[in-house]
Amino acid sequence: MRGSRTARRGWVLASVVLALAAALVLAFLWRQARQDQPEFPPPGPAIVDGVFAEDRLWLRLENGSLVSLRPDAARAEREVLPGKALGLCRAGGSPVVLVQASGQGAWLLQARASGKWGPGRSLAVGKENLIAFGCGMDGAFVVTNRRLLTIEGDTVRETALSRELEAPIVSTTMFADAAALWVGFNNGEWGGGLTRIRRADGKVESLESNRSGTLCGGPLNAGCDAVNAIAASPRDRGCIVAAIGLVHMMSHGRIVELCGNRIRRLYYKAEDPQPPYPDKNADEPGNTVAFFGAAQVRGDLWAVGTDGLYRFPGSGGVAFRSLPRFEDRGGYRVSFAVPGVVLVLTDVNGKASLSGAVPLLVVR
Numbered sequence: 001m002r003g004s005r006t007a008r009r010g011w012v013l014a015s016v017v018l019a020l021a022a023a024l025v026l027a028f029l030w031r032q033a034r035q036d037q038p039e040f041p042p043p044g045p046a047i048v049d050g051v052f053a054e055d056r057l058w059l060r061l062e063n064g065s066l067v068s069l070r071p072d073a074a075r076a077e078r079e080v081l082p083g084k085a086l087g088l089c090r091a092g093g094s095p096v097v098l099v100q101a102s103g104q105g106a107w108l109l110q111a112r113a114s115g116k117w118g119p120g121r122s123l124a125v126g127k128e129n130l131i132a133f134g135c136g137m138d139g140a141f142v143v144t145n146r147r148l149l150t151i152e153g154d155t156v157r158e159t160a161l162s163r164e165l166e167a168p169i170v171s172t173t174m175f176a177d178a179a180a181l182w183v184g185f186n187n188g189e190w191g192g193g194l195t196r197i198r199r200a201d202g203k204v205e206s207l208e209s210n211r212s213g214t215l216c217g218g219p220l221n222a223g224c225d226a227v228n229a230i231a232a233s234p235r236d237r238g239c240i241v242a243a244i245g246l247v248h249m250m251s252h253g254r255i256v257e258l259c260g261n262r263i264r265r266l267y268y269k270a271e272d273p274q275p276p277y278p279d280k281n282a283d284e285p286g287n288t289v290a291f292f293g294a295a296q297v298r299g300d301l302w303a304v305g306t307d308g309l310y311r312f313p314g315s316g317g318v319a320f321r322s323l324p325r326f327e328d329r330g331g332y333r334v335s336f337a338v339p340g341v342v343l344v345l346t347d348v349n350g351k352a353s354l355s356g357a358v359p360l361l362v363v364r
Contacts, residue, residue, distance in 0.1 A: 044331055046348035048171055051090040052364045054112065057334065057342050058095045060088040066097060067332075075330030081117070082108060087133025089140065096140055098133045109140060109151060123149060123156065129167045132183045136176030143174070143183060148202055159202040168192065169352050175230035175240060182240055182258075184227030188352020189248040193222025194230075194258070209263040212283045219256045219265035220244070226353075229294040229361070233257055234301045234314040241266060243303050245290030247355035250275065253290035255303055255312075267318060271307070292349075293361030297340045304343065304361040323359060333357075340364055 045061040052058070057069045059076070064084030067076040086107065087098035099108040099120070107130075110120035128144040135141070139152035145167065148159040169187040176182075180199055185192035196205045210217040216224035225244045233239035236259055245253035254268035268288050275286035293304040301312040304323075311319040324337040326345055333345040342362040349355040 046350075047332070047344060047346040047360065048348055049088055049173075050342070050344055050360060050362045051088055051095055052342055052362050053090045053093055053095045054115070057344070057362060058088060059332065059344065060085050060097070062348055064100070069329055069332060069334065071336045073329065076332055079117075081110070082120075086130050087142075089133065089135035091135040091140060096135055098130075098140075098142065107142070109142075121151065121154075121156075123151075131165050131167060132172040132174040132181075134174030134176060134181075138176075138178075141174065141176055141181055143181065143197065148181065148197055148199070150199070159199070161197065161202045162204045165195070165204065170226070170349060171228075173227065173229050175232070177232075177238075177240070182230050182242075184230050184242055185222075186226040186228055186349070188226065188349060189246065190352070191222055191224045191246075192226040194220060194227050194242055207258060207261070207263060212281060214279055214282050216252070217282065218254060218284060220258075220263050224252070228292045229303075231294045231296050231301060233259075234296060234299060234312060235316070241294060241301060243291035243294035245292045245305070245358070246353055247290050247306065247349070247358070248353040250287045251290045251306060253288055253305065254284070255291060255294065255301075255310075267310070267312070269305075290355075290358070292358045295341075295361055295363045297363055302341060302361060304359045306358060309338065309341075309343075309361075 045063040048060050048062055050057060050059045059067050066079040066081055066085045068079060069076040081099050083102040084100045085097050086100050089096050094112045096111045099110055101108045107123045107125055108120040109123060110117050128146055131145055132143040139150055142149040145165045146161055150157040168185045171186045173184040174181060181197040183195045194207045196207055208222055209220050226246045227242050228245050229243040231241055233241050239257055239259040241255055241257050243255055251271055255266040257264055257266045268284055270285040271287045271289050278286050289305040289307055291303050291305045295302055303310045308320055308322045324335045326333040326335050335343040342364055343359050345357045346360055347357050349358055
């Protein structure tokens with residue numbers, strides 16, 4: 001009896017070692033296959049997000065700095081702000097930044113006009129954590145763990161959330177329509193998911209769908225799916241699309257569409273190598289292209305994945321092109337080569353996954 005138990009333990013240990021070895025080999029092969037992809041950015045504060053406004057690229061860094069880069073400039077310029085940049089968006093063709101004012105218990109909303117930063121609007125905050133910040137057609141939006149602040153001109157409207165939100169491990173992305181705010185969470189290897197906040201009353205809803213019933217089954221699974229970008233759907237007015245992407249040992253991602261409470265997978269692409277022991281119950285391959293950006297560009301949906309750019313016309317189908325060559329502009333690796341967009345590399349995801357450098361998509 002004791003011998004059989006020992007044999008079983010030895011078999012289990014050997015199986016674990018073999019599975020780990022297989023995972024490491026696959027990770028090595030996958031990285032070898034991506035050697036033609038962009039190189040890792042140089043050390044320094046990681047880029048969190050960016051916008052294109054006033055004929056230049058604006059980048060918010062992980063340490064709260066804000067820099068701007070003109071398409072013809074060799075180096076970026078650092079912007080002088082009265083504190084740490086917490087969020088960045090674009091409104092009316094100008095950049096808007098949310099600042100944690102130095103030495104004050106308030107956040108400051110600042111916008112540029114005529115090439116200069118305005119005095120800003122002070123937003124009173126208590127012991128709250130910033131969850132997301134963004135701009136929409138009718139103003140700027142600040143989501144804390146407890147409140148939604150809607151800023152329209154000189155008016156600030158406060159709406160209590162129906163439940164408290166947890167801060168993201170890596171980052172959030174936001175999209176606003178007339179009825180709701182959509183907040184995507186990127187928690188690296190711990191997933192993230194998508195949350196909808198009703199603007200009228202602050203009701204918070206987590207949106208999920210696991211049709212296969214497997215551990216990380218899709219099309220939208222908060223425990224596994226990091227949501228990196230949200231955009232309006234080009235095919236159905238009133239719907240949105242979300243870009244899902246994570247690279248951790250293997251690559252995982254897809255584009256999903258949400259219409260009300262209906263969630264469906266819009267696109268995925270298998271990537272080699274595949275796991276030697278695929279899940280037979282899964283509805284996708286074990287290794288797929290991860291997507292880190294999405295936006296509407298001239299009426300079409302554009303998405304950027306680890307292997308290139310994808311364009312989804314409103315009429316259907318998908319067009320693919322490889323990533324362009326990135327240029328080193330004073331430590332920032334960017335490309336202005338594709339009309340209508342700017343691509344920029346960031347390693348911000350590396351603190352919670354094994355992604356290395358991934359491309360962000362910024363609409364020009």
